Amino acid sequence: xxxxxxxxxxxxxxxxxxxxxxxxxxxxxxxxxxxxxxxxxxxxxxxxxxxxxxxxxxxxxxxxxxxxxxxxxxxxxxxxxxxxxxxxxxxxxxxxxxxxxxxxxxxxxxxxxxxxxxxxxxxxxxxxxxxxxxxxxxxxxxxxxxxxxxxxxxxxxxxxxxxxxxxxxxxxxxxxxxxxxxxxxxxxxxxxxxxxxxxxxxxxxxxxxxxxxxxxxxxxxxxxxxxxxxxxxxxxxxxxxxxxxxxxxxxxxxxxxxxxxxxxxxxxxxxxxxxxxxxxxxxxxxxxxxxxxxxxxxxxxxxxxxxxxxxxxxxxxxxxxxxxxxxxxxxxxxxxxxxxxxxxxxxxxxxxxxxxxxxxxxxxxxxxxxxxxxxxxxxxxxxxxxxxxxxxxxxxxxxxxxxxxxxxxxxxxxxxxx
Ligand code: EPZ
Numbered sequence: 001x002x003x004x005x006x007x008x009x010x011x012x013x014x015x016x017x018x019x020x021x022x023x024x025x026x027x028x029x030x031x032x033x034x035x036x037x038x039x040x041x042x043x044x045x046x047x048x049x050x051x052x053x054x055x056x057x058x059x060x061x062x063x064x065x066x067x068x069x070x071x072x073x074x075x076x077x078x079x080x081x082x083x084x085x086x087x088x089x090x091x092x093x094x095x096x097x098x099x100x101x102x103x104x105x106x107x108x109x110x111x112x113x114x115x116x117x118x119x120x121x122x123x124x125x126x127x128x129x130x131x132x133x134x135x136x137x138x139x140x141x142x143x144x145x146x147x148x149x150x151x152x153x154x155x156x157x158x159x160x161x162x163x164x165x166x167x168x169x170x171x172x173x174x175x176x177x178x179x180x181x182x183x184x185x186x187x188x189x190x191x192x193x194x195x196x197x198x199x200x201x202x203x204x205x206x207x208x209x210x211x212x213x214x215x216x217x218x219x220x221x222x223x224x225x226x227x228x229x230x231x232x233x234x235x236x237x238x239x240x241x242x243x244x245x246x247x248x249x250x251x252x253x254x255x256x257x258x259x260x261x262x263x264x265x266x267x268x269x270x271x272x273x274x275x276x277x278x279x280x281x282x283x284x285x286x287x288x289x290x291x292x293x294x295x296x297x298x299x300x301x302x303x304x305x306x307x308x309x310x311x312x313x314x315x316x317x318x319x320x321x322x323x324x325x326x327x328x329x330x331x332x333x334x335x336x337x338x339x340x341x342x343x344x345x346x347x348x349x350x351x352x353x354x355x356x357x358x359x360x361x362x363x364x365x366x367x368x369x370x371x372x373x374x375x376x377x378x379x380x381x382x383x384x385x386x387x388x389x390x391x392x393x394x395x396x397x398x399x400x401x402x403x404x405x406x407x408x409x410x411x412x413x414x415x416x417x418x
Contacts, residue, residue, distance in 0.1 A: 020229030026094035041218035099235030100172030117369035243283030291319030334372035
């Protein structure tokens with residue numbers, strides 16, 4: 001296990017460059033299988049989820065070459081469509097994208113159920129229902145799913161929930177199906193658009209990505225392409241909120257402000273001093289933060305991935321803030337860790353009430369999932385003295401070079417393997 005030791009209470013200033021989006025990159029790598037030639041993916045974040053996906057691609061005999069510090073070349077012409085076992089899939093939720101990619105290209109996929117952050121039950125029923133709508137047969141055997149189809153026929157699919165994963169997975173399965181597939185109530189997240197653009201640059205015919213209705217006209221052949229991962233809006237949000245608490249002047253660069261609209265509005269409401277440029281944002285800590293209310297919603301609403309991070313900010317805001325989590329049923333575990341540090345927090349079902357400002361004290365705390373861990377890093381950066389964060393492996397799944405990036409801003413932080 002890895003732990004982070006952070007000596008908090010220090011001002012953090014300077015510039016931080018945001019990396020490629022984890023939730024886009026983890027879909028692009030399995031999607032690369034669909035290409036009949038090879039792909040070059042740029043701006044790939046150096047995070048452990050990408051390492052896990054690369055080992056699955058290599059296990060399937062895809063050719064994966066790191067071309068530079070953040071770009072990969074993937075050739076899938078000699079793929080062996082083998083069973084992807086639990087020891088590989090349990091490391092990350094995004095392993096389920098191999099279902100859509102292998103089904104879409106080979107009309108067969110044998111993949112164990114995915115792992116991922118324990119923020120809820122995280123079923124994949126909508127993914128499997130989508131595959132069945134396309135004519136596939138879905139069998140569950142123990143902890144794996146076997147999905148087969150004589151042929152995949154385009155169909156109209158309505159998603160009960162605007163699921164990011166199901167939207168992308170169905171797109172992967174439909175891109176070479178016969179005829180037209182319509183996904184209604186599709187997720188609108190920027191990462192969905194990034195995947196659709198990747199497939200279109202191979203020659204797919206996808207329209208409507210980013211809206212509630214995505215149309216996919218099946219094609220026979222997908223050619224080589226080069227594609228860039230969009231900047232990670234959740235990583236950006238994390239550093240912006242660090243700046244809101246600890247910086248006289250912090251520049252967060254390589255961002256797409258439109259992807260951060262909901263957060264920016266909330267932070268302005270709280271009294272954070274933000275100046276927005278076309279691909280960067282300047283943040284200044286204004287001592288008095290005001291309490292606010294957040295309800296998590298699908299994009300473009302306030303992202304569930306940002307609520308565990310703004311919760312830490314709310315401990316320093318004057319008044320009672322409220323968080324209502326409507327996407328996942330178990331995404332408040334970080335609040336109990338913040339309480340250990342002295343935060344004044346009450347949880348009632350899917351609502352968290354945070355009274356501030358409270359002085360956080362350094363403690364021995366534990367990351368329960370990726371974004372919970374990010375919220376605790378911010379808490380440790382505020383608290384005077386040395387805080388230890390256990391299970392820091394979670395954090396490394398989604399934050400490229402977090403130690404180096406924070407050290408460069410003036411943080412005193414150590415990553416230790418124990
Ligand atoms: C993606 O997870 C992200 N992960 C999550 O980010 C993010 O929190 C989530 O989208 C919502 O934005 C990746 O992209 C790898 P969903 P995903 O399907 O696709 C229910 C992070 O921190 N649902 O949109 O799993 C589900 O239980 C991670 O980077 C079904 O009921 O999320 C949840 O309540 C954490 N059946 C809701 O829908 C299904 O078949 C939204 O889930 C699928 C989902």
